[in-house]
Amino acid sequence: MSVLLALWVGTPVLSEAADVLHMYTALDPNEAKVYIEAFIKDTKINVEWVRMSAGEVLTRLKAEAKNPQVSLWFGGPSTEFIAGKKEGLLVPYNSPVGAPFLKGNLKDAEDYWTGFYFGAIGFGNNTHWFEKNKVPYPTSWQDLLKPEFKGQISIAYPYTSGTAFTTLATVCMIMGEDKAFDYWKKLDANIHHYNTSGSACVTQAGLGEIAIGIAFSHDILAKGSSKGYPVKGTFPSEGTGYEIGGLALIKGGSEPELGKKFIDWTLSKRAQDLMQVWFRIPLNPEAEIAAGATKAADVKLINYDEEWAGNNNKRLIEKWRQMIGK
Amino acid sequence: MVSDREGGGISPLRWHFDEPPNEEVFPPMIRTKRFVAALRRTPSDLKRLFQEPLLLMGILLVNVFLFLFVVLPLFKIFQLSFEDNGRFSLQVFVDLMSKRYNVQPLIHSLTLGVAVSILGTLIGFIFAYAITRVDIPWKRFFTVTATFPIIAPPFMMSLSAILLFGKQGFVSKMILREMIQFKIYGFWGLLVVETLTYFSTAYLTLYGVLQAIDPALEDAALDLGASKGKIFRSITLPLATPGIASAILLIFSQSLADFGNPMILAGNYTILATQAYLTIVGMYNMKGGAALAILLLIPSLIAFCVQKYWVSRKSYVTVTGKPSAARIKVDRPLTKYSIFGLCLLLASVIFLFYGMILFGSVVKLWGANHSLTWDNYVHVFTIGWEYIKDTLLLSSIATPIAGVLAMVIAFLVVRKNFPGKRLMELVSLLTFAVPGTVVGIGYILAFNQRPLLLTGTAAIIVLLFIFRDIAVGVQTGIAELQQIDPSIEEASTDLGADSSVTFRRITLPLITPAFYAGLAFTFVKCMTAISAVIFVVSGKWNLITIAILGSVENSDLSQAAAFSVVIIIFILLALWLIQFLVNRLGGGRKLKFEKAETLQSI
Numbered sequence: 003m004s005v006l007l008a009l010w011v012g013t014p015v016l017s018e019a020a021d022v023l024h025m026y027t028a029l030d031p032n033e034a035k036v037y038i039e040a041f042i043k044d045t046k047i048n049v050e051w052v053r054m055s056a057g058e059v060l061t062r063l064k065a066e067a068k069n070p071q072v073s074l075w076f077g078g079p080s081t082e083f084i085a086g087k088k089e090g091l092l093v094p095y096n097s098p099v100g101a102p103f104l105k106g107n108l109k110d111a112e113d114y115w116t117g118f119y120f121g122a123i124g125f126g127n128n129t130h131w132f133e134k135n136k137v138p139y140p141t142s143w144q145d146l147l148k149p150e151f152k153g154q155i156s157i158a159y160p161y162t163s164g165t166a167f168t169t170l171a172t173v174c175m176i177m178g179e180d181k182a183f184d185y186w187k188k189l190d191a192n193i194h195h196y197n198t199s200g201s202a203c204v205t206q207a208g209l210g211e212i213a214i215g216i217a218f219s220h221d222i223l224a225k226g227s228s229k230g231y232p233v234k235g236t237f238p239s240e241g242t243g244y245e246i247g248g249l250a251l252i253k254g255g256s257e258p259e260l261g262k263k264f265i266d267w268t269l270s271k272r273a274q275d276l277m278q279v280w281f282r283i284p285l286n287p288e289a290e291i292a293a294g295a296t297k298a299a300d301v302k303l304i305n306y307d308e309e310w311a312g313n314n315n316k317r318l319i320e321k322w323r324q325m326i327g328k
Numbered sequence: 329m330v331s332d333r334e335g336g337g338i339s340p341l342r343w344h345f346d347e348p349p350n351e352e353v354f355p356p357m358i359r360t361k362r363f364v365a366a367l368r369r370t371p372s373d374l375k376r377l378f379q380e381p382l383l384l385m386g387i388l389l390v391n392v393f394l395f396l397f398v399v400l401p402l403f404k405i406f407q408l409s410f411e412d413n414g415r416f417s418l419q420v421f422v423d424l425m426s427k428r429y430n431v432q433p434l435i436h437s438l439t440l441g442v443a444v445s446i447l448g449t450l451i452g453f454i455f456a457y458a459i460t461r462v463d464i465p466w467k468r469f470f471t472v473t474a475t476f477p478i479i480a481p482p483f484m485m486s487l488s489a490i491l492l493f494g495k496q497g498f499v500s501k502m503i504l505r506e507m508i509q510f511k512i513y514g515f516w517g518l519l520v521v522e523t524l525t526y527f528s529t530a531y532l533t534l535y536g537v538l539q540a541i542d543p544a545l546e547d548a549a550l551d552l553g554a555s556k557g558k559i560f561r562s563i564t565l566p567l568a569t570p571g572i573a574s575a576i577l578l579i580f581s582q583s584l585a586d587f588g589n590p591m592i593l594a595g596n597y598t599i600l601a602t603q604a605y606l607t608i609v610g611m612y613n614m615k616g617g618a619a620l621a622i623l624l625l626i627p628s629l630i631a632f633c634v635q636k637y638w639v640s641r642k643s644y645v646t647v648t649g650k651p652s653a654a655r656i657k658v659d660r661p662l663t664k665y666s667i668f669g670l671c672l673l674l675a676s677v678i679f680l681f682y683g684m685i686l687f688g689s690v691v692k693l694w695g696a697n698h699s700l701t702w703d704n705y706v707h708v709f710t711i712g713w714e715y716i717k718d719t720l721l722l723s724s725i726a727t728p729i730a731g732v733l734a735m736v737i738a739f740l741v742v743r744k745n746f747p748g749k750r751l752m753e754l755v756s757l758l759t760f761a762v763p764g765t766v767v768g769i770g771y772i773l774a775f776n777q778r779p780l781l782l783t784g785t786a787a788i789i790v791l792l793f794i795f796r797d798i799a800v801g802v803q804t805g806i807a808e809l810q811q812i813d814p815s816i817e818e819a820s821t822d823l824g825a826d827s828s829v830t831f832r833r834i835t836l837p838l839i840t841p842a843f844y845a846g847l848a849f850t851f852v853k854c855m856t857a858i859s860a861v862i863f864v865v866s867g868k869w870n871l872i873t874i875a876i877l878g879s880v881e882n883s884d885l886s887q888a889a890a891f892s893v894v895i896i897i898f899i900l901l902a903l904w905l906i907q908f909l910v911n912r913l914g915g916g917r918k919l920k921f922e923k924a925e926t927l928q929s930i
Binding site: 031032055058060071159193196197206208210225229324 | 427428429432494495496513514591595596598606608609610611612614693694695696697711772776777781783784865866870878881882883884
């Protein structure tokens with residue numbers, strides 16, 4: 003009987019309804035829910051989604067390449083999408099909604115992925131710790147090496163988090179690869195621990211588990227100060243890297259039309275306005291920006307080479323793991 | 329009572345049935361088995377098998393399923409790691425061991441495993457000794473405390489450790505006012521939380537062993553003038569030694585396989601189970617992950633084999649006719665109250681950890697805003713509802729299937745003779761010995777392409793649940809069946825019923841307690857599973873444990889705490905339901921396993 007039951011369980015779930023969009027998202031689940039629920043309300047298209055870090059999404063898509071489970075990848079830095087394009091996991095789509103304003107590196111030249119927000123790497127600092135220890139806030143990459151920050155800094159593993167990988171690529175671009183790795187070796191001595199999720203360190207800074215979390219500006223605001231944690235963001239004077247958050251259609255996904263609708267919707271003013279809840283900077287110029295959010299003009303940005311970062315992803319990570327041993 | 333002394337058990341859980349101890353006499357399994365086997369090993373065995381097509385089909389199907397869902401996934405891991413361009417190669421291990429980031433987790437995992445197993449066994453022994461041998465008050469309370477960790481989601485202790493001893497922790501901030509800084513991320517934190525989680529295994533093993541030691545020996549020593557201390561050193565402890573070794577090995581395997589706690593608390597102390605996961609999901613490196621899985625598998629299998637084939641055979645437990653009812657209790661006030669104090673201290677620590685989860689779940693924003701709120705529960709039942717629904721549905725499908733399958737296997741192994749019977753028993757136990765991470769990796773490798781395309785379906789999660797947890801059901805079923813005289817079933821066969829009718833009408837009702845114990849165990853395991861299923865969850869099917877891990881990763885500690893409380897409530901409800909069913913349907917024998925007991929006293 004058990005055997006029959008097992009067979010019975012196996013069959014019905016293999017077939018699926020067509021009017022549901024399946025997606026992976028690398029956005030925080032509480033944030034993703036806001037957009038996805040608004041989309042469902044606006045379009046009456048149902049969505050089933052799972053949250054994973056960007057690196058996990060990529061692995062999952064690769065593992066499922068022969069049998070794609072989702073049609074859309076929503077959220078995550080463009081470098082991860084470039085890696086996904088290189089792996090042949092994506093299909094191009096040129097959204098008519100985004101065409102007027104998505105210029106330059108805001109989307110893939112061949113439309114394999116589409117950008118929908120901007121965010122810069124910064125430092126989320128626990129204000130209580132800094133007041134108590136009477137130490138100035140870090141305002142440069144070099145500041146992070148100061149001995150008083152020993153065991154007080156947290157970031158994610160570059161191989162599980164887009165945030166941390168963007169940071170690694172950023173210091174490589176600022177200092178040159180060799181010096182950047184020397185730098186990280188010294189930085190490692192000050193790192194309390196590595197997380198798997200990029201934004202986790204902001205809450206940890208808020209909780210006082212650490213003094214400084216290296217994360218994206220919108221995460222520092224959304225998961226730090228706006229939640230009530232004593233977190234203040236600062237940015238490195240040498241310049242900082244940034245991400246263009248993207249979304250893309252999955253090759254072989256069973257709902258490409260629904261996926262396209264989602265991309266169009268995400269670029270609309272209505273959806274881009276919603277990004278205020280997470281302090282992301284929308285790319286649609288008509289959309290409203292949250293008060294206090296960090297705009298591109300507010301910080302010194304480096305000329306972040308996404309293509310280089312995406313193409314050297316594997317090599318840099320392997321080198322990093324060899325050196326740091328984690 | 330089902331205990332290890334017959335040499336068959338590997339389960340960390342002993343299910344105690346409410347029988348007076350002096351009725352616990354049944355012949356050693358090995359002897360019975362050999363005896364029965366010798367009686368029945370006739371050339372007509374195979375012929376008889378062919379006369380019963382249903383039985384034959386059952387045996388074949390069970391074997392096919394065990395092969396597909398236990399052996400094949402493991403084989404795939406070996407294949408991926410040892411095969412290089414179609415040839416056998418150890419290259420991947422050479423690569424692996426030449427890298428610091430792979431060698432360190434191996435050393436860390438083994439060190440942690442040894443430390444946790446020794447400390448956990450020590451605490452388990454204290455509780456077991458206090459409850460079986462010392463005349464202390466509040467025994468019921470201590471029994472509940474010592475067994476509660478079994479039904480709790482495995483990473484709850486880590487979550488609680490952060491709530492208590494993190495920088496914003498209840499103890500470190502509110503009580504000690506930041507005078508002491510605890511290093512909870514890393515070895516020490518893991519040592520504490522894993523010890524508090526897994527000492528229950530030692531307690532249950534040693535409780536069984538101590539309970540089974542014939543008190544006549546101790547009484548005799550007392551009559552001959554030995555002091556209580558001397559009796560402990562020269563009789564009780566030596567007799568319990570195989571049980572202690574068993575407990576150490578079991579906890580060692582559990583610590584190696586632990587995934588949830590290190591995910592949360594390891595910090596820079598990288599360990600194998602989580603590194604294998606990160607290698608696959610972070611580095612997209614299946615081959616490297618599979619090889620790490622094998623590194624994890626080897627020590628686990630060694631511990632399993634030593635425990636099953638060596639330690640448990642060395643059992644000194646005395647099975648003599650009727651043990652005398654008198655049992656000396658340690659009653660000298662000093663010894664008694666120091667042991668009582670120790671138990672009380674340990675129990676308070678455990679209660680503090682679990683109580684903290686309850687408190688954390690009603691706090692608005694841990695560390696910043698400690699006003700009380702139900703918001704986290706609202707979150708759990710709105711955003712988290714999909715997770716709860718899926719978890720309950722999939723667990724409820726898997727539990728009865730696993731229960732019945734386990735009884736079928738136990739029935740076939742004990743009562744029937746067919747080629748490959750031993751192997752079938754071993755394979756059904758294998759699932760228990762293999763760390764979840766290894767099984768999970770095996771499943772995505774084995775069921776990712778046609779014709780066995782299961783990734784993304786509910787079926788893969790259900791199958792994983794069934795075959796991960798079947799060992800305990802099989803073990804309890806076997807132990808229970810061996811106490812039942814086969815003549816009842818033979819009578820049924822003689823009267824013309826075939827094997828399937830006999831199984832349904834005679835065997836199954838007779839082994840109902842074991843069946844329900846298996847059900848309870850499986851359900852708890854399904855609800856709290858994470859290490860293996862994390863590889864196979866998908867957009868359509870998701871689980872509460874994964875949601876908790878996500879919440880903790882995002883440091884949404886209060887949400888995670890609320891999720892944990894909800895899991896425990898569902899588990900207690902289910903156990904109560906199972907207990908209720910047993911009492912109503914289980915006939916005269918009342919099932920008294922620890923979990924149900926936990927339920928009643930809350």
